[in-house]
Amino acid sequence: MKKTHYLRCDLLRGLHSLNFLIAILGSFATMVIIAKTQVRFPTDVIYIYDGIRMTRMALLTLAFSAIPYASCFCDDFNDRYIYVSLIRGNIKKYVWSKVLSVFFSAWLAMFIGMLIFFCVAGLRYPWVSQDNAFSQMLIGNYSPICFLVESAMRESLLGGVLAICAAYGSLFLKNRLFVYTFPIMMYYFVINYVEKWLQLPDWCVLYRIYGAFYEVWDKEWQDFLYAVLMTILFMVFFGCLIHRKIEREIRGGNE
Template sequence: MVRMLKSDILRIILSYRLPIGIIATSFILILSLLEERNINIDVLYAFEIIMYGIPAMLILIAGAYGYADSIYLDIKNNYYRSQLMHVGLHRYIFSKVISVFVSSTMIITLGITLFAVIMHLFVPWCDDESMTYYVASNYSCFKFFLNNHHYILFFLLSGFRYGLLSGILSVLSAYVSLFAKNRMIVFAFPFIGRYLCDLITMFLTSKYTLYDIFWEQHVGWKSPAFTIFILIGLAVSIVFLIGGLMMRKIERDYIG
């Protein structure tokens, strides 16, 4: 299992898809600012306004581009049969699920951080007098880094938090690939899937959507480390639940 996971992770690291996904994430976010007419824009303000719009949805596609179609390609090329013979179904799914989740999280985390760094070449990190800064510095779960001027860490952790959501949706896309035999659907599913997941979580919690949990800066705990710990635990639990559904689907349709 460890050997297969190392092989999958190595495929991700050496693949052209990882840098393309990171660059695409930054490009989408920067491109979305072309319509922004505010000459007093800063990185924090720009980040806040675009992450509440369509660009935040589009970068989920870049996250899925990393590895979400891996199971689809294995099945299409009949490569999955030899994999199942060598490692078994449980280890195969475990490796794929972890790899898809990690690649998507990395793409969004590094893509958002790269966006912030590029923006800072032209505009300041933040405006201490703005309402955006006031809200973030008082209510964000990562306000410690903002108030202590650790701006790159602030955007890195914010990107990681949204990356966890992207990772969940990419794993869900991998599950969808067992039903929809089309790579475009696999890559595009996170765009639609976020709305579906929001509806489900809102129904279950009556208060928060999945987007609120993994993005809203005021949703969290006073300790950034504890917030990240809880979110990782929640994300991993959801991902393994989806992995269990994948195993049932493959056992029924591709093995049994």
């Protein structure tokens, strides 16, 4: 396998699969179920979306971020495909191809699933009701459609980060069920324990960084760019950890 084939092959494995479709439909269906069962007196799409994000069940959408490709290391090690992949390549390119593919497939699945939900909800409800001052306050001076698209992009970044984190966890426990539930466990642990124990400032709190209805800085575009920056830093951090762990695995397997 040539070095230049890594990313293309990984993207094909992550996007051209049944798991990718399951992740999209799962994200969409979860939001529909929450909207039907948890959101009272829906008036517009913005209000429904805010109501969904206020429930604990909303964490379930994060589980689907790991489905497309976060289990790639489980497959490669169990089938010993990783050793074949590295014959004509190197660990560094292999790892970063996986990191990018895991992130992009998770981000895209969540993003598409949320967009489908917004479109379906928009067929029945207005984007923002003129009679609902609360919804108008949430979006401020922004167009409701632009706000929803930006929110979906920003929130899906978190799904991508958690998928990479799950991929890293799979190097220690190569079990698909563990990989699929890891994003929820990790997010819940961080926001309920780590952030509270350390009393982190707002600019370090995950739900403020990636939550559409929270602000870290003064402008919405600043919050979005900050979320992108933090995502890149998380990707580099976990990518380095994955690279180090796989190097040790390969050395141990060859000894």
